[in-house]
Amino acid sequence: xxxxxxxxxxxxxxxxxxxxxxxxxxxxxxxxxxxxxxxxxxxxxxxxxxxxxxxxxxxxxxxxxxxxxxxxxxxxxxxxxxxxxxxxxxxxxxxxxxxxxxxxxxxxxxxxxxxxxxxxxxxxxxxxxxxxxxxxxxxxxxxxxxxxxxxxxxxxxxxxxxxxxxxxxxxxxxxxxxxxxxxxxxxxxxxxxxxxxxxxxxxxxxxxxxxxxxxxxxxxxxxxxxxxxxxxxxxxxxxxxxxxxxxxxxxxxxxxxxxxxxxxxxxxxxxxxxxxxxxxxxxxxxxxxxxxxxxxxxxxxxxxxxxxxxxxxxxxxxxxxxxxxxxxxxxxxxxxxxxxxxxxxxxxxxxxxxxxxxxxxxxxxxxxxxxxxxxxxxxxxxxxxxxxxxxxxxxxxxxxxxxxxxxxxxxxxxxxxxxxxxxxxxxxxxxxxxxxxxxxxxxxxx
Numbered sequence: 001x002x003x004x005x006x007x008x009x010x011x012x013x014x015x016x017x018x019x020x021x022x023x024x025x026x027x028x029x030x031x032x033x034x035x036x037x038x039x040x041x042x043x044x045x046x047x048x049x050x051x052x053x054x055x056x057x058x059x060x061x062x063x064x065x066x067x068x069x070x071x072x073x074x075x076x077x078x079x080x081x082x083x084x085x086x087x088x089x090x091x092x093x094x095x096x097x098x099x100x101x102x103x104x105x106x107x108x109x110x111x112x113x114x115x116x117x118x119x120x121x122x123x124x125x126x127x128x129x130x131x132x133x134x135x136x137x138x139x140x141x142x143x144x145x146x147x148x149x150x151x152x153x154x155x156x157x158x159x160x161x162x163x164x165x166x167x168x169x170x171x172x173x174x175x176x177x178x179x180x181x182x183x184x185x186x187x188x189x190x191x192x193x194x195x196x197x198x199x200x201x202x203x204x205x206x207x208x209x210x211x212x213x214x215x216x217x218x219x220x221x222x223x224x225x226x227x228x229x230x231x232x233x234x235x236x237x238x239x240x241x242x243x244x245x246x247x248x249x250x251x252x253x254x255x256x257x258x259x260x261x262x263x264x265x266x267x268x269x270x271x272x273x274x275x276x277x278x279x280x281x282x283x284x285x286x287x288x289x290x291x292x293x294x295x296x297x298x299x300x301x302x303x304x305x306x307x308x309x310x311x312x313x314x315x316x317x318x319x320x321x322x323x324x325x326x327x328x329x330x331x332x333x334x335x336x337x338x339x340x341x342x343x344x345x346x347x348x349x350x351x352x353x354x355x356x357x358x359x360x361x362x363x364x365x366x367x368x369x370x371x372x373x374x375x376x377x378x379x380x381x382x383x384x385x386x387x388x389x390x391x392x393x394x395x396x397x398x399x400x401x402x403x404x405x406x407x408x409x410x411x412x413x414x415x416x417x418x419x420x421x422x423x424x425x426x427x428x429x430x431x432x433x434x435x436x437x438x439x440x441x442x443x444x445x446x
Contacts, residue, residue: 077113077326077333078291081130083171085120085149092137092168093118095274096283103284104325112288113326113333121149124157132164132291134171137229137272141173141197142186152189159191160262164290169231172268173197176232192259192266194239197232200250200270204228208243208255208271217258218242218285225277226255231270242267242286258289265290300357305330306346309339310424317418336417337363337400343420344387350427351384363394365413366402372409377436382407383423390416408439 080100084093100114119126127133133155135144144150159165167175176188181199188197206228215221223246233250240258245251256269267290273283309329316324326333329342338360345358378386386404393401403412411419419437426434 076111076293077115078132078287078293079130080114080116080132080134080287080291081122081127082116082118082134082136083120083122083150084118084136085122086147087138087140087143087170088135089137089139092272092274095272095278096134096136096168099274099278099280099283100287102280108281109284109288112284114284114287122154123151124154127154127158127163130163131293132166132287133158134287135165135167135174136171136274137168137231138170141170141176141179141188142184144170144174145186145188155189156191156261159264159266162263162292164264164287164292165191165261165266166269166287166290167192167267168269168272168274169229172232172234172270175266175268176234177236179232191261191264192239192257192268193261194259195234195236195254195257195268197234197268198250198253199230200228200233200245200253201230202228202248203230205277206248206271207246209246210243211241213240213258214242214256217289218282220282220285224279224282226271226273226279227275227277228271229275231272232268234268234270243271245270256286258286265292300359301329301332301342302357303346303349303355304428306342306358307424307428310343310346310421311428313339313417313421314425317421323414323417334360335363335365336414337365337394340400340413340417340420341391341394343417343424344390346424347384347387347420347427347433348391351433361394362398364399366400369403369410369412371403371412371415373406373411373415373439374408375440376408377438378406378408378419379436380433383419383437386416387420 080096082093082096084090097116097118100116103109103112103114117130122133138144145152155165165175167173173179174188175191176195176197177190177193178196179186179188179199180196182201184199204227205225207223207225209223210221217240224243233245233253234255234257235253239254241254241256242258243254243256245253245255255271256267259266259268267286269286273279273286306329309327313324313327323336326335327339328334329339334342341361341363342358349356349358386406390401390404400413401416403410404416405411419439423434423437
């Protein structure tokens with residue numbers, strides 16, 4: 001558990017209870033040899049290494065879009081539906097869910113946030129709430145194809161209209177054009193229209209070799225050891241091979257491929273990246289590629305949107321004793337660093353009487369720091385001064401400070417977000433800024 005602060009807003013004139021007012025305003029950098037000093041009475045050097053925050057949050061379905069895997073100004077959400085009905089194997093379903101949770105809590109695919117839902121049936125109305133469908137490992141692809149609870153037309157329309165599909169093992173068999181071998185012969189859904197499947201009878205770990213396409217499109221390379229439970233060996237023409245089997249009966253056959261169906265993308269995987277030995281990063285990268293959803297076009301956020309988000313963050317922290325990994329402002333998710341910038345900029349603008357929108361910018365989140373804050377109050381003049389220093393620091397360095405020194409001690413990054421969320425939530429509710437903010441220590445969960 002980490003040390004944090006709880007803040008209580010009060011409207012009125014109250015003196016600060018701490019008399020240590022000759023401290024240095026230190027804004028910690030994310031470079032190992034950089035100096036960032038915004039001093040009030042002296043100058044101190046601060047040196048740290050970069051570490052992105054990885055606090056997890058409860059998974060839930062949202063309506064927001066996700067985009068390309070490059071660094072952008074906002075985090076992008078991919079909404080994933082995982083089938084868990086007849087024929088699906090529980091361990092495979094849970095493995096996919098764990099991969100999504102791990103991506104969020106460990107920043108496995110920077111710039112992306114995953115939400116998920118599970119369903120025992122697949123219909124057009126259910127799919128309408130998602131960006132990508134996962135058909136996990138199961139008893140057989142034939143079972144999926146002939147299930148009364150799965151609408152093949154709904155899946156085809158979903159993908160062809162621009163959404164994504166990930167089929168693993170049984171899901172890959174079902175998604176391919178044709179399945180044959182070992183006495184088996186049937187047509188799949190054909191949502192990977194250029195790919196056919198051969199039955200590959202093998203249970204246990206095996207090696208796959210990632211291709212140059214995987215390096216270019218996913219950011220992964222090398223030879224991996226993955227779990228395999230009779231998943232398909234894939235072949236055909238005009239598709240993208242992400243990995244091929246390395247050794248064994250089907251050496252050089254494709255193990256993981258990407259294909260297009262209408263305006264959508266399909267990934268088929270013979271191996272199980274979600275099972276031990278797990279490779280959650282690879283699975284999440286495949287989902288990002290297949291989802292292929294558009295980047296939000298938002299270039300600015302309004303003061304009202306920021307302050308409404310502040311109210312929501314305040315409530316979230318007080319209910320969960322932690323910050324959300326990403327914060328929704330308007331209809332877009334942003335990183336914590338960006339949200340701190342929004343908060344401090346919004347504060348300064350409303351204090352000066354301005355209501356102009358705040359332009360979105362990239363802000364790197366800092367590493368961890370320790371709070372040394374004491375119980376007491378921070379007057380309006382000081383929290384305005386701190387806000388000015390924070391926005392100036394971000395503007396110069398493109399990153400948020402790990403902590404800020406105040407008259408009550410060091411306030412770390414996460415609790416700066418909470419403090420300014422409280423302040424701007426007060427403004428949102430009352431139409432005016434508080435005269436001071438009271439601060440007491442509390443336990444902050446990760």
